[in-house]
Amino acid sequence: MGLPSGTFQENYGQDMAILRTKAQWVILLIFLAFLFTCPLYFSDRILTILTIIGITVISVHGLQILTGYCGQISIGHVAFMAVGGYTSAVLCAKLGLSFWAALPCAALMAGMVGLIFGLPSLRVKGFYLIMATIAAHFIIIWFILQLRNVTGGADGLAVPRPEIGSFVFKSKSSWFYLVMIIACLATFLAKNIVRTRAGRAFIAIRDNDLAAEVMGVNLWAYKLLAFFIGCVFAGVAGSLLVHYFAFASPTQFPFMDSVWYLGMLIVGGMGSTAGAIFGAVSLKLLDELVTIVGPILSAAVAPQAAASLALIMRGLVIIIFLIFEPRGLAHRWQMVKAYYRLWPFSH
Amino acid sequence: MTFFLQLVISGFALGMVYALIAIGFVIILKCSQAFNIAQGHFVMIGGYLGFTFLVMFGLPVWAALLAAIATAIIMGLLIERLTLRPLVGQPVLAVIMMTIALASLLEGVATLVWGGEYKEYHGVLPTITLQVGEFSIPPEMTIGLIVSVIVVAILMLFFRYTKSGLAMRATAEDEQVVQSAGIRVTTVYALSWVIACIVGVIGGIILGGVSGVMVEMAMVGLTAFAVVLLGGVNSIGGAIVAGIILGVLQNVAAGYLDPLLPAGGGLANVFPFIVIIIVLIIRPYGLFGLAEIERI
Secondary structure, eight states: OOSOTTOOOOSHHHHHOSSOSHHHHHHHHHHHHHHHTHHHHSOHHHHHHHHHHHHHHHHHHHHIIIIIITOOOOSOHHHHHHHHHHHHHHHHHTTOOOHHHHHHHHHHHHHHHHHHHHGGGGTOOTHHHHHHHHHHHHHHHHHHHHOHHHHOGGGOEEOOOOEETTEEOOSHHHHHHHHHHHHHHHHHHHHHHTTSHHHHHHHHHHHOHHHHHHTTOOHHHHHHHHHHHHHHHHHHHHHHHHHHHTEEOGGGSOHHHHHHHHHHHHHHOTTOHHHHHHHHHHHHHHHHHHHHHHHHHHHHTOTTHHHHHHHHHHHHHHHHHHHHOTTHHHHHHHHHHHHHHHTTSOO | OHHHHHHHHHHHHHHHHHHHHHHHHHHHHHHHOOOOTTHHHHHHHHHHHHHIIIIISOOOHHHHHHHHHHHHHHHHHHHIIIIIGGGTTSOHHHHHHHHHHHHHHHHHHHHHHHTTOOBOOTTTSOOOOEEETTEEEOHHHHHHHHHHHHHHHHHHHHHHHSHHHHHHHHHHHOHHHHHHTTOOHHHHHHHHHHHHHHHHHHHHHHHHHHHOBOGGGGGHHHHHHHHHHHHOTTOHHHHHHHHHHHHHHHHHHHHHHGGGSSTTOOHHHHHHHHHHHHHHHHOTTTTTOOOOOOOO
16 A cells, blocks of 8 residues: 555554554654644744634544545534534533533534434435435524524524633633644544444445445444434534634534535545545635635725635635546545655656 | 415415426436536526616516526536536536535625625516405516416426427436437436526526525525425426425415514524425425335
């Protein structure tokens, strides 16, 4: 595979290892060291962007497991983030629980709601499932708006900041560390979940669910498990998002973001944990580019140019990737690595 | 009782427009197996085109309609050739994502061209007052009802009696057989997108005349999906029946339940989604759809 020549797998552990060579360990440690010293080099603005990227990565990992690995297309992912976000917001703001207790509750609650809306997946797939998840989005957001006494409805809900002892997570750098630690854990978990028995069952279901069932994969259990896991990731991301802004409102969870998350999978690469990271990072950076270029364009062309640029850009990026690189950036990355490994020979 | 009947009648007129939009969706699905998420955006573009031709250019209604249809034909051809043709043979997710991207693109273009603002052309479309006893169809809806019925009738005749219509029905049945019989499948695909654009645009002009146009109008496409699911995804007749059922149910439910709910209700907007979930759980292939039988 992608290993330098002369690397031999001598036992099962070596064969299954994610990091096989010393060079890979060194690169990972350098990357982690760089990541966790970021607040030393970067301004608060860049830290904010990185924090949001981290939250997005957590959420997209969930969608990658649900859609990329298990093949259950969901365009309601943001709604499950909203469930997680509001659960922890209400627990903290109304019941006075600490963030650290509310976070697991949020994850669990999002998973439970995911199970409910995953039920149609047992009978339907493809477009029908997409419709079910779109419906899930609008029903969940409508519920949040209707439960005004609990959630604050359209006015939103102020959320206290998390704290350890007397230390309050308020500065950009403290949030950066909190989010990045959880994002790294989520990446580690996501990478390993898909290597377990359940992960292999997901892949079998994605490739052909009838064949998987014939082979003895319990469709009912594993499809719902995929929904549960995917939504747990979404719940954690939603909870972090809400606490990061110290405010929960339905406008933080727009429908188009769900679509954009699927776009991240397309751009990054379906069925690859690295793909989720590539997609989330590259498209969030593209968003930032749009927020920089947008106002300039607005001033030069027309006031509505900024808003339309974001939409047109999103549409175009997905269209271009679908036509020219349907396997996403993860595949490109593999090609670059192969080229580097084999240079100067072609194969 | 009067209130109830009034709700039913205006729901019926609204449902006919839903059916019109849903038919565009069903035609594309039947011919090219593509689920067109952007159908609602065709409607939104149609609404803005209506505003452009009727108000900005001040054209008479028939000329505006022709101009809008011409634009729809060009739009349909471009969309099919540039975005959907390269994806023939790709998995279903790729096609769906493409139509989603298309939706985003159309929304962006509409925002750029028309400023994403609320526009209205109330009273430009001819109004006809139909009075049955003490009930009346809202005057703007009457023209919508009539136009929808005419368009649906034309489509029915087109599929029944023309050669292209026959080719489209045959393609829906089996692509490979059709190809070996010498029919260009790509032309059929293009035709199906053109027809979907035309019915979407006509629906948009009608809805725009009733309630004005804005970018969020594209959400009506989601209601059309509920119609499609309820009627069965591959049944045009089902789309019509389900459109009327949903229009009536939505109106009645909103009329009676909204006052009971906190936060102003807004049940009319979420009602189609509740229908979607119920249909998917109880009868996924809809009222008139064919149950799919799968083999490995």
